[in-house]
Amino acid sequence: DARVTQTPRHKVTEMGQEVTMRCQPILGHNTVFWYRQTMMQGLELLAYFRNRAPLDDSGMPKDRFSAEMPDATLATLKIQPSEPRDSAVYFCASGPGTSPQFFGPGTRLTVL
Amino acid sequence: GNSVTQMEGPVTLSEEAFLTINCTYTATGYPSLFWYVQYPGEGLQLLLKATKADDKGSNKGFEATYRKETTSFHLEKGSVQVSDSAVYFCALSENTGGFKTIFGAGTRLFVKA
Numbered sequence: 001d002a003r004v005t006q007t008p009r010h011k012v013t014e015m016g017q018e019v020t021m022r023c024q025p026i027l028g029h030n031t032v033f034w035y036r037q038t039m040m041q042g043l044e045l046l047a048y049f050r051n052r053a054p055l056d057d058s059g060m061p062k063d064r065f066s067a068e069m070p071d072a073t074l075a076t077l078k079i080q081p082s083e084p085r086d087s088a089v090y091f092c093a094s095g096p097g098t099s100p101q102f103f104g105p106g107t108r109l110t111v112l
Numbered sequence: 113g114n115s116v117t118q119m120e121g122p123v124t125l126s127e128e129a130f131l132t133i134n135c136t137y138t139a140t141g142y143p144s145l146f147w148y149v150q151y152p153g154e155g156l157q158l159l160l161k162a163t164k165a166d167d168k169g170s171n172k173g174f175e176a177t178y179r180k181e182t183t184s185f186h187l188e189k190g191s192v193q194v195s196d197s198a199v200y201f202c203a204l205s206e207n208t209g210g211f212k213t214i215f216g217a218g219t220r221l222f223v224k225a
Contacts, residue, residue: 004155031211043201043215055211091155099146099205099213103155 002026004104012110018080021107023092033093082111114139118216131189135202143204145185150199
């Protein structure tokens with residue numbers, strides 16, 4: 001079965017540290033999404049890419065978050081500097097069209 | 113703005129019981145509607161979708177009908193199994209070429225043997 005993979009699965013860090021999350025989308029899917037899930041806010045769309053080009057990152061705090069797709073097999077989400085309020089599960093998802101089809105297992109981030 | 117509201121969980125059923133998880137939406141225009149499922153320890157995956165009014169999406173025994181008049185997309189299954197235990201998310205996406213899929217809060221389903 002084709003799957004979206006994400007690393008790391010868990011990350012605990014201290015406030016102010018840089019965090020990088022990685023995602024390998026399903027081969028052939030040309031749309032990649034980053035979501036954040038918290039108990040209070042549910043699933044929030046942070047950014048998405050189409051054919052590796054960023055289309056919208058308005059859901060991200062611009063001053064600390066950045067998302068890139070250096071190639072078709074890798075998407076990254078970076079937080080610098082991290083803050084306790086960034087603690088959440090971050091999901092990458094990919095799809096062949098305009099909506100996500102499969103999500104990765106997520107990265108559970110804890111910022112102390 | 114667009115939004116999705118689904119019934120609060122958890123929903124607890126015995127095996128072979130009938131399942132309904134309610135979902136209603138608010139949207140401008142004519143959105144596509146989706147149900148996603150998240151099994152324990154995994155990411156969400158698309159379960160079924162419908163792109164226009166009166167369409168019925170179906171997959172793995174689950175089905176949902178796009179009801180424009182009641183702005184609803186309720187998920188149903190005639191006979192649930194223990195393996196259906198998961199969290200189910202209703203979602204919508206505007207059909208205007210955009211990529212913004214909005215999710216409901218999720219409904220946890222427990223199925224007892």
